[in-house]
Amino acid sequence: MPELWTIVDGKLYLNLNDKVQKMWNEDMAAHIENADKNWPEVLNK
DSSP states (O other): OOOEEEEETTEEEEESSHHHHHHHHHTHHHHHHHHHHHHHHHHTO
16 A cells, blocks of 8 residues: 655655655656556556
């Protein structure tokens, strides 16, 4: 279950824990780009 979260441009992004959030913060733009690409597949599961 996600422990941490971030809101960017009105979208909620969940992070599993502080280690994951640290990695997220290091290259947020790339992670958002990947999340946007993967979202349709995740949504259909």
